[in-house]
Amino acid sequence: MTAPHRSEKQGREGVRGVYAREEDRVAAGSMGLLLLLITLGMLFGALVLVVLAVRLNDAAWPKDLPSLPWQTWISTVAIVGVSVALMKAVASMRRGSDAGVRTGLGIAGVLVIIFTCMQVWAWLSWYDAMPQWAAATQSHRIGVMGFWVFTAVHITHVLGGMVPLGMVGWYAVCRSWTVSRQGLLHHTAIYWHFLDAVWVMLLLTMLLVL
Amino acid sequence: MTGDPRPLEQPTLTDNYLTYTRGFLSWALTLDHKRIGLMYLCSVLLAFLLGGIFALLVRTQLLVPEGLIMDQDDYNQAFTLHGGIMVFLVIIPSTPAALGNFVLPIMLGAKDVAFPRLNLMSYYLWVIGAIFMVYSIFGGGLDTGWTFYTPYSIDQNSAMGGVIPAVTGAFILGFSSIFTGMNFIVTIHRLRPKGMTWFRMPLFLWSIYATAVIQVLATPVLGITLALLAVERAFGIGIFDPTLGGDPVLYQHFFWFYSHPAVYIMILPAMGIVSELIAVHSHRHIFGYSFIAWSSVAIAMFSFIVWGHHMFTSGQSPLVNVVFSFITFSVAIPSAVKVFNWLATMYKGAISWNTPMLYGMGFIFLFVIGGLTGLYLGTLSTDIHLHDTYFVVAHFHYVMMGSALIGFIGGLHHWWPKMIGKMYNENAGRVAFVLFFIGYNMTFFTQFMLGSHGMPRRYATYPADAGFQMYHIISTIGSYMMAIAFFMMAAYFISSIFGGRRAAANPWGGRSLEWQCTSPPPHDNFSEQPEVGDCYDFSVLRWDEATQGYVWREDVDRPGEKSHA
């Protein structure tokens, strides 16, 4: 048997061949996504728990700390909207409606940008307001810093989620769907539902605890 | 017939994964799990060399009571870096990422792991994490101990500038470990071949699976804890810093919620290797397969509910201490189940005294010492005396080095012929083992004495009249012996690459699938997915003098083959 030609070898160097069928690859991706969400769930769960522990051990918690910037509420509406729009996109894909997929993804993209801009705006106003709370929170720093920590950890995951969202958006624009690309759309939607749920959990913690 | 999984009598070296494509980029950008495993192996061994140098510095310092070579501050940095490098850069990735990457897909008869690109990314995350970790040496130093305990680590004066780079490094290494774990879980679920049910998997795969579950569940908790530590130090967020309303002991809880399970991330894969070594080199069916398999899962589950045993002296309530102490003892049950099953496997087996087998037996011996001395530390009353003494140091080195690292080294000897296609010098291997084993026990058994006599850990000096010095001298000589043994290993491994005898497909007589492809394996592992039988039934193999390896007996049918004509 003669060794295959070099270029042929390079062509075979890829990931093809691990799965017998495209559907198997999508199924493996679903499982990988599930594990990723479990990991991230542990991460956010630990974050909330550590803040809760500090707060519950603090007997002299200062009253009337600053309330959340109003931009936060727009962010909340926006990220819930992302979830809804992606649900619509996935449903359209199942129906085979290309236009519906594009509309859903378009709306989701716009809402993600709104979410991010509102976050930045909220940070700026929080930053401006911090000095006036400095004295009251000197020995209860998590009261003002918790907002930074929660939103910062969350937004890194939002930024990460923009990558697959951009990819499926590109497939939608080019109208080039394959089985595994459709799988990616489905997975992207699930990831954003997760980010949505995490946001609500963090928001409730900030409202009720900090 | 094409795709016959029968071991080739004349393995060719022309089309294997090592020579399949050439050039730097064909390695740096490879998606082949075998190459990634080999890259991990080289990187981990380099880190091991670095961590070992710090260990030798620490041991040399303690030769004399007033300290031989360093001042206190340098000593603090030396043991911190020794611990940090050995835990995060060496032991955690050693077996899963280096050996697991190489062996796991082949054992499954798969072409690769489930997500080859993610696998390559894990490797580069390791490299980036390692760079951060090592940078901490130059970026101001790190003297907190590998645990980064608050408030030392947030004290701007004492812990110096190395905390943030080191913690960032550990954070990145954590994600490398998580992605490897995810990859392995999906691979085992999705890419098992026809005929390989869960209870027909090689036990190494069970242990890797249990490990991966811990990696996915526990490592993110360490990740967020270290991230919070870094921002606490940088900005003062009031979570761990008591002057800002935080709680330094809270850090210990979250740190050990990961780091106790991390002990099992380190030792479970080694236990899996030992199950393979003992069975293959005893040529006897593994005893109590399902007990060994389930005990891995049980250990993984227990690992999440014992973290408080690191904090008996931290002011936890007595009730909490009692509960953690009790649960800690129950870990002894699955551990002992494994040990008894290994012993029962060897009993009446035809033991081949190959180097990997020596490590397998060394593991059992050292793990029993490490495990039993853990009982003294899990007992509340004795722990008060032994806490933060050399007894703890000796105990965890018996578990981490004497067990986890020994398992890795045994596995390296076991699979080296498969990875490289060459046999190392067996006699040199045996001599190095004996040297290592004696040196090991000289180094660490003396530390049990030191600890029970009251020598505290992490001290750069000790009183001259306390009777500690003789133990320290023996301990240090032992560590030099181990260093010599490791250099011997490096020498015979490297010389085997150039001058070693060509390895047969199955030099030890293993039944799992990796012994059915050539040594080294071809790029695609198998041309078609092989069928599997009982991977511990060695009665179907016979020794073949011509190829110096084991081959299938002619009078026995292969799984999936039509009845023997």
Ligand SMILES: [Cu+2]
């Ligand atoms: Cu522990």
